[in-house]
Amino acid sequence: MNPNMFIKLIIDLIMTESMLVAMAYHITGNMIHELVGVFLFVLFIVHNILNRRWYKTIFRGKYKVQQILSIAVNLLFLITIAVALISSVPISRDIFPFIRINNDMVMRQIHVLSAYWGFILMAVHIGISWGRIINAARKMTGIITTSRVRTIAFRLLAVLIVVYGVQISFERDMGSRLLIYNPFGYWGFDETAMRFVIDYLSIMGIYICGTHYTLKYIQKHEKAKS
Template sequence: MNPKMIIRLFIDVTMTVLMLVAMGYQMTGILAHEVVGVILLVLFIIHNILNRRWYKALLKGKFDLRRILSIMVNLLFLVSMAAVLISSIPISREVLTLIPIKNDMIFMQIHVMTSYWGFIIMAVHIGMSWGTIINAMRRMTGITGSSTVRTFLLRISAVFIVVFGVQTSFERNLGTKLVVYDPFGFLGFDESSITFIMDYLAIMGIYICGTHYAVKFIQKQKQNVQ
């Protein structure tokens, strides 16, 4: 595999893992949360530098439905992450304490809300590229042929993840966190980190699976028209 592709895949996976860690700030503590945020900022900048050709070709070529959706998702992800990072500066308590602000509630609410939106948009972003990711993993593992049994098991797993993710979304009141109704969220004192990670991976799975199959449907419709 192309070394640059391996680096991109590594950075993307690392960013996804760190995003999950950042979402669990009540478990990690403020210092670890802010350090993870700084690392995410650095990786986000590197990610955009490695994908700078995408920006150069933004207004070139044909604009079919899939490309329009891809551009919208990427730009929304960029805006949400920028909002998360900018709003984190005035509320920092450990790492970035250069701009102390007394009335920082509005920044806290913006930070939390855009974090959850960024988390969901990130999952959609991954779903848009899921086919490419799977192909890259196949090349890395040497799996080239197709398997009916493997495909069936993967689809059953996808259904299970989506059902569990929808249930978890309601249990964690994810909808309220997207409108700043519950800015601080809630985490039970007896909750384990494994439970937290599994729940949020399932929530990610909703949007990854949904986006992936939506993209496949769009591509199939395009082929039928042609």
């Protein structure tokens, strides 16, 4: 595998894990949340530096569905993460306590809102690149042959993840977290870290699978037309 691609995959994996840790504010506490936020900021910059060539491709070539979706999602993801990071500074209690503002509820709402939209867009972003991720994983593990049984098994697993993800989205009131009117929603203060990770990975699974298979269908439809 190309060393640069390997580094990008590792950084993306660390970013995803860090995002999950940052979302688990009620489990980790404020200090860890803020430290992870700073770490995410650094990774965010590194990620954009490593993928700087992508910005040059925005105005090149024909705009197919996947390219349009990729551009829109990536730019929105960039904006939401930037807003989440910027809004975190004035509400910081540990790392930047000297920058705090009075009556910071609006800023907190913006921070939570942008963070949750960033989480969703991150999952869609992964879904767009899922084919490349799978191919890279195959090369790393030495799996070069296709298997009908393995394909069916993974698709069944994907269905189970999506079904559970939809259920848990309602239980956790994810919809209200994406609305500025009630961004805080439900907090399970007594839940374990493992439960949190499983639930949020399942929620990510909805958007990863949905994006991946929608794009596959569109590509198949476009090939049939041509």
